[in-house]
Amino acid sequence: MVTLKIDGIQVEVPKDYTILQAAEKAGVHIPVLCHDARLNPFGACRVCLIEAVGNPRMMTACTTPVAPDMDILTNTEKLQRIRKTVIELLLVNHPLECPVCDKGGECTLQDLTYEVGLTKVRFDAKPADTPVDHTNPFIERDVDRCVLCGRCVRICDEVVNIQAISFINRGMETMIGTAFDQPWNCEFCGQCISVCPVGSLNNRVYLFKNRPWNLEKTDSVCGLCGCGCYIELETEGSELYRMGELPEKGANHGNLCAKGRFGFEFVNSVKRETSAKVKSAGELAVADFDQAVVTIAEKVKSIKAQHGADSVAVLVSPRLTNEEAFLANKLAKEVIGTGGMFALEPHTSLPEATYADIETSDAVAVLNIDVTEANPILGLAVRAAGRKNEAPLYVFYPSETALKRVIEKQFTGTPDEVYASMTRLVEGQGEEAAVLEVLKKAEKPVAVYNPYNKADLWFVSELKKQVPALKLAAARAKANSQGVVDMGALDAAKLKEGIQNKTIKALICFGENPAVRTGWADLSLDSLELLAVTDPFMSETAKKASVYIPVATYAEKDGSFTSLEGRVQSVNKALCKGLKTDAEVISALAERLGGRLTSCSCEARELIRKEVPLYKDADFDGGLISYPYAVKGEFEKPAKAAAGEGTHYLYPSSLRLHSGSYTRWSPDLAKVYGEAKLEISPADAEALGLGDGAAVSVSAAGITKTFKVHVEKHITKGCVALPEDYADTAVIFSNGRYPKVTLGKKG
Ligand code: SF4
Ligand code: SF4
Ligand code: SF4
Numbered sequence: 001m002v003t004l005k006i007d008g009i010q011v012e013v014p015k016d017y018t019i020l021q022a023a024e025k026a027g028v029h030i031p032v033l034c035h036d037a038r039l040n041p042f043g044a045c046r047v048c049l050i051e052a053v054g055n056p057r058m059m060t061a062c063t064t065p066v067a068p069d070m071d072i073l074t075n076t077e078k079l080q081r082i083r084k085t086v087i088e089l090l091l092v093n094h095p096l097e098c099p100v101c102d103k104g105g106e107c108t109l110q111d112l113t114y115e116v117g118l119t120k121v122r123f124d125a126k127p128a129d130t131p132v133d134h135t136n137p138f139i140e141r142d143v144d145r146c147v148l149c150g151r152c153v154r155i156c157d158e159v160v161n162i163q164a165i166s167f168i169n170r171g172m173e174t175m176i177g178t179a180f181d182q183p184w185n186c187e188f189c190g191q192c193i194s195v196c197p198v199g200s201l202n203n204r205v206y207l208f209k210n211r212p213w214n215l216e217k218t219d220s221v222c223g224l225c226g227c228g229c230y231i232e233l234e235t236e237g238s239e240l241y242r243m244g245e246l247p248e249k250g251a252n253h254g255n256l257c258a259k260g261r262f263g264f265e266f267v268n269s270v271k272r273e274t275s276a277k278v279k280s281a282g283e284l285a286v287a288d289f290d291q292a293v294v295t296i297a298e299k300v301k302s303i304k305a306q307h308g309a310d311s312v313a314v315l316v317s318p319r320l321t322n323e324e325a326f327l328a329n330k331l332a333k334e335v336i337g338t339g340g341m342f343a344l345e346p347h348t349s350l351p352e353a354t355y356a357d358i359e360t361s362d363a364v365a366v367l368n369i370d371v372t373e374a375n376p377i378l379g380l381a382v383r384a385a386g387r388k389n390e391a392p393l394y395v396f397y398p399s400e401t402a403l404k405r406v407i408e409k410q411f412t413g414t415p416d417e418v419y420a421s422m423t424r425l426v427e428g429q430g431e432e433a434a435v436l437e438v439l440k441k442a443e444k445p446v447a448v449y450n451p452y453n454k455a456d457l458w459f460v461s462e463l464k465k466q467v468p469a470l471k472l473a474a475a476r477a478k479a480n481s482q483g484v485v486d487m488g489a490l491d492a493a494k495l496k497e498g499i500q501n502k503t504i505k506a507l508i509c510f511g512e513n514p515a516v517r518t519g520w521a522d523l524s525l526d527s528l529e530l531l532a533v534t535d536p537f538m539s540e541t542a543k544k545a546s547v548y549i550p551v552a553t554y555a556e557k558d559g560s561f562t563s564l565e566g567r568v569q570s571v572n573k574a575l576c577k578g579l580k581t582d583a584e585v586i587s588a589l590a591e592r593l594g595g596r597l598t599s600c601s602c603e604a605r606e607l608i609r610k611e612v613p614l615y616k617d618a619d620f621d622g623g624l625i626s627y628p629y630a631v632k633g634e635f636e637k638p639a640k641a642a643a644g645e646g647t648h649y650l651y652p653s654s655l656r657l658h659s660g661s662y663t664r665w666s667p668d669l670a671k672v673y674g675e676a677k678l679e680i681s682p683a684d685a686e687a688l689g690l691g692d693g694a695a696v697s698v699s700a701a702g703i704t705k706t707f708k709v710h711v712e713k714h715i716t717k718g719c720v721a722l723p724e725d726y727a728d729t730a731v732i733f734s735n736g737r738y739p740k741v742t743l744g745k746k747g
């Protein structure tokens with residue numbers, strides 16, 4: 001530790017602190033412009049200049065390390081004068097368009113100008129009039145407003161690890177752009193917008209829609225994947241305008257992905273349903289809420305009386321909060337009298353490795369998942385291990401992934417070749433034996449895997465036996481995929497069997513959309529006497545329902561989600577669209593069935609503490625649950641991955657821009673990726689005479705669907721990939737995750 005004085009205040013800080021960090025600890029404000037706590041010190045703007053008593057040279061607080069007995073002054077007359085000149089020089093070429101700049105009211109340059117008391121710029125220079133760039137679908141770039149702080153370049157490089165943008169040109173011509181003005185080779189995460197201190201990089205989804213001072217901010221958790229990112233919902237009235245980040249809170253350190261930042265528009269969608277519907281003469285007709293609930297309750301009572309309680313099943317979506325899932329389980333068990341609710345979520349895997357474990361790991365294996373697409377913030381933790389911690393990363397996946405810049409070695413090929421490679425890894429054979437040795441010798445080895453790939457669990461459990469120190473991270477897909485399992489959801493295999501053999505006559509489906517879930521899409525629900533569905537949208541499953549009730553999204557309710565790290569975080573209601581929550585539907589239904597269940601998330605949370613042993617002492621404000629194991633069960637060694645006959649190997653890909661039904665209703669995401677596309681290698685596309693956008697039929701096990709082609713150079717020759725969770729794609733994966741398919745050019 002080092003002791004020093006900042007403006008006369010004595011402070012003790014770790015010896016690797018900068019003067020800026022020491023000042024923060026001492027409660028002394030030093031203005032900054034190019035500094036961002038998530039990024040390496042850069043020292044570009046000189047706004048944070050300070051003086052040390054006895055040292056004639058001024059120093060930048062953000063880059064200068066502390067030293068024992070320093071006596072730092074942060075606000076002398078000389079410093080005030082120099083800071084004012086620094087800001088004045090920044091304003092020489094800066095267009096003073098504050099009234100029409102989208103950053104107005106939250107611009108660091110505006111704030112600094114006010115803070116230093118600058119009222120007039122002495123130098124006369126005409127700002128350039130460069131056209132505003134709209135080539136990125138989510139980012140508006142106005143180079144004239146840029147102050148060259150480098151924050152965007154650094155976050156794209158140091159955190160996102162994409163290097164999509166850089167400083168280009170030299171001297172007075174320096175600007176932020178892409179090499180040779182190429183289109184942005186970009187993940188659309190918007191991290192660069194979030195760090196830009198001025199209106200040079202703007203969020204196009206929010207552009208000119210509202211002013212920041214009108215917006216109410218509510219801390220919450222993103223509801224779009226299992227990463228559990230802490231976010232800020234910015235609303236006015238019942239409209240959600242923007243997703244903000246909170247770098248000081250949450251395990252995501254303020255980082256968000258494209259889906260989390262730009263995919264929220266479905267909440268405001270005019271396509272959301274507003275009325276309940278009950279099927280009459282084969283058609284869903286508008287009904288009031290009570291009528292819908294009574295219809296469900298009466299049908300449940302009569303089916304139960306005729307066929308017994310187990311003929312009624314409750315299925316919950318991993319988008320329900322813990323509190324809602326807990327209540328749904330009570331509805332199933334205590335009110336209806338079944339064995340419990342079901343969820344389409346794996347039960348064999350529990351959280352073990354945290355993001356901090358991964359970021360500080362010294363060897364990482366990524367097993368058969370494109371983690372940067374499936375769970376972008378988990379992907380950032382893996383990238384940080386490789387980039388900041390210089391851990392060797394080994395990726396086993398059919399194609400090259402965005403981790404390619406930081407990996408030690410990747411094992412790509414057909415799904416069968418990837419399985420053969422993972423077999424050699426766990427059996428310590430071939431060149432993969434060296435990877436096993438690295439993992440064994442590491443102090444903090446980590447493996448990331450996809451718990452939805454049942455066959456992969458053999459590799460994961462074998463690797464854990466070989467490397468006892470290995471910590472596992474199961475990449476769970478949805479916001480509360482872990483929580484619904486913790487709240488008691490049963491393995492849905494039994495549910496599927498019951499629907500197939502017609503012993504289940506009634507299905508109450510809270511938010512789930514099995515018609516687009518892999519392994520479920522081909523299941524006929526026609527034999528059900530009652531299919532009741534709640535969903536914010538008329539989903540593919542809702543269309544088949546006998547009773548449908550529109551419900552609130554995660555932005556419109558209170559509760560909690562448990563992330564893939566096993567972190568329990570509160571979800572807070574930011575707006576109201578006048579729709580019931582699933583908890584309210586559960587409570588109303590329980591009452592009509594003669595039971596009593598609360599719809600209040602606080603009461604439900606108290607019950608969770610009492611009745612769910614894992615959550616007895618849970619801290620719902622970001623605490624980690626301590627799970628008893630990471631992976632459990634006896635798994636069979638898979639013979640091979642692919643099934644069936646065909647010319648190409650198909651595998652399910654993940655999409656950073658979509659995760660199932662909600663985000664397909666977000667128009668700006670849909671502009672970039674609106675429909676499922678078949679990714680194919682340039683060599684295969686040429687051999688089949690297919691260009692980007694061409695139509696191609698994909699046939700497997702008697703099912704044929706048509707998709708548009710997207711030629712992707714990272715796809716391995718002989719393989720094609722389709723995203724999961726689209727109605728047409730989920731059905732293609734009915735016979736396994738790796739069907740062999742035959743392609744046919746259309747038209
Ligand atoms: S959106 Fe993300 S990937 Fe694209 S330039 Fe900005 S930081 Fe880089
Ligand atoms: S675009 Fe914004 S973040 Fe990037 S260098 Fe310019 S001012 Fe800084
Ligand atoms: S990584 Fe997942 S939780 Fe985080 S912002 Fe993206 S979709 Fe939301």
Ligand code: FES
Pocket residue numbers: 031032033034035042043044045046047048049060061062063
């Ligand atoms: S904030 Fe320190 S040099 Fe820019």
